Amino acid sequence: MGYRNYIGFMPKKVYNKIRRLSHDDLLKFYNIEKDSDGHGYIGVYDFTEELFEFGKYCDFKPPKGSTKNFFTNKETRKHYEEYELNLVTKDFLKYIIENYTSKVKTYYKKMEDPFHKDYDYCEFLKAVKSEYKSNWEDIYDTKNYTFDFTKITQEQQNALWKIITHVIDMSSEWNRLTPYNLDSGDAITKSWKYEYEIFELVRIYKSFDWKRNVMCYYGY
Numbered sequence: 001m002g003y004r005n006y007i008g009f010m011p012k013k014v015y016n017k018i019r020r021l022s023h024d025d026l027l028k029f030y031n032i033e034k035d036s037d038g039h040g041y042i043g044v045y046d047f048t049e050e051l052f053e054f055g056k057y058c059d060f061k062p063p064k065g066s067t068k069n070f071f072t073n074k075e076t077r078k079h080y081e082e083y084e085l086n087l088v089t090k091d092f093l094k095y096i097i098e099n100y101t102s103k104v105k106t107y108y109k110k111m112e113d114p115f116h117k118d119y120d121y122c123e124f125l126k127a128v129k130s131e132y133k134s135n136w137e138d139i140y141d142t143k144n145y146t147f148d149f150t151k152i153t154q155e156q157q158n159a160l161w162k163i164i165t166h167v168i169d170m171s172s173e174w175n176r177l178t179p180y181n182l183d184s185g186d187a188i189t190k191s192w193k194y195e196y197e198i199f200e201l202v203r204i205y206k207s208f209d210w211k212r213n214v215m216c217y218y219g220y
Helices: 012-018 023-029 074-079 090-112 154-175 194-207
Strands: 005-011 049-055 067-069 086-088 129-132 143-146 213-219
Touching: 005 012, 012 023, 012 213, 023 074, 049 194, 090 154, 090 194, 090 213
Parallel strands: none
Antiparallel strands: 005 049, 005 213, 067 086, 086 213, 129 143
């Protein structure tokens, strides 16, 4: 599966008991026995509960003050360097929502602008002719459209290809998968599409109990 990043949580009461512990004491706290070589291991996923999976290749640059070290004990912290383990604040979650929003807006604008920019249609679209079908049953499909492809630019052809492949991709999301979640748990969606992930993150942002729990960011 490879390395992925997550946000998770744990009760604040439990966190306050472990944040200063040495690694040996952390193992004792969770009743982890050492092997014959004196080594013991507990992963961050063993003492946190997963809230959301971001997947691979996260490029987050969260605002200053929105993250801090999970463990105050430097020796314990060193054991979890590879996990990117940090406490995160509500501002961190807001940053990710805004980061994903920016990605979605940029993605769609790159497809839209060659055809429709500054509230004006391009010459290619202005030249489109339409006429009502003689026979139609679908109220959303009542016309035939005729395009003059001599007026389409190379930039518009490139954008048109992206639009077509995007529609095919989104159709697959709905017709071959299910972007919403009706199974157990509180998650609205398990989709990895930014458009849908944003709503799951907003749900977490609004419902997370910051008084009773701490949120953390980690990877493995």
